[in-house]
Amino acid sequence: MKIGVLALQGDFREHIEAVKASGHAGLSVRRPEELEEVDALILPGGESTAIALLAQTFQIFQPIRDRIASGMPVYGSCAGMILLADRIIYGVQDQATFGGIDMTVRRNAFGRQVDSFESDLKFNGEPLRAVFIRAPWVEEVGEKVVVLSEVDLGDGVRRPVAVRQGSLLATSFHPELTGDLRVHRYFFDQVCAGAIK
Numbered sequence: 575m576k577i578g579v580l581a582l583q584g585d586f587r588e589h590i591e592a593v594k595a596s597g598h599a600g601l602s603v604r605r606p607e608e609l610e611e612v613d614a615l616i617l618p619g620g621e622s623t624a625i626a627l628l629a630q631t632f633q634i635f636q637p638i639r640d641r642i643a644s645g646m647p648v649y650g651s652c653a654g655m656i657l658l659a660d661r662i663i664y665g666v667q668d669q670a671t672f673g674g675i676d677m678t679v680r681r682n683a684f685g686r687q688v689d690s691f692e693s694d695l696k697f698n699g700e701p702l703r704a705v706f707i708r709a710p711w712v713e714e715v716g717e718k719v720v721v722l723s724e725v726d727l728g729d730g731v732r733r734p735v736a737v738r739q740g741s742l743l744a745t746s747f748h749p750e751l752t753g754d755l756r757v758h759r760y761f762f763d764q765v766c767a768g769a770i771k
């Protein structure tokens with residue numbers, strides 16, 4: 575498969591490496607013509623406000639929305655999760671997202687004291703060490719959204735940090751930084767395989 579990685583800002587290089595290590599072609603995408611070439615897209619971690627503004631400047635914002643609407647598989651990590659959310663809390667004023675997943679995401683949800691941390695989670699039932707950096711969590715989901723991982727905040731409070739809706743996958747954490755390819759492989763094998771004929 576030809577997997578595009580939106581390469582405007584953030585840790586797109588690490589995602590391209592993870593794509594290649596998984597045996598697929600990893601292509602950086604900045605222009606609408608490059609988007610047309612790919613079967614699926616990854617939205618990296620970084621700064622969701624900057625990525626959205628740059629996407630407007632590069633005139634690729636609406637083309638990405640259109641491809642999402644027509645069923646292209648997309649995986650977003652961290653800032654990429656925010657960009658796939660239909661609704662956000664604690665965004666900057668009028669912060670735009672590509673949307674597609676019927677969820678409300680809280681930006682910078684873990685607070686300043688815990689800017690970055692690692693945690694042992696279950697992803698799709700398997701143990702996984704996850705890296706969080708100024709991460710969002712998912713505040714609420716619509717009925718079509720499947721929760722694949724949650725964090726335990728104590729006192730019985732849990733928040734989703736990995737979700738899927740059809741051909742869209744999002745994680746609050748950064749598997750591209752750990753060398754563990756299972757989340758990327760889940761995207762290629764479970765999400766893309768069903769969507770790309």
Ligand code: GLN
Pocket residue numbers: 618619620621622623651652653654656681682707708709710
């Ligand atoms: N806090 C960032 C944002 O709002 C996301 C952080 C990240 O991608 N590591 O976009």
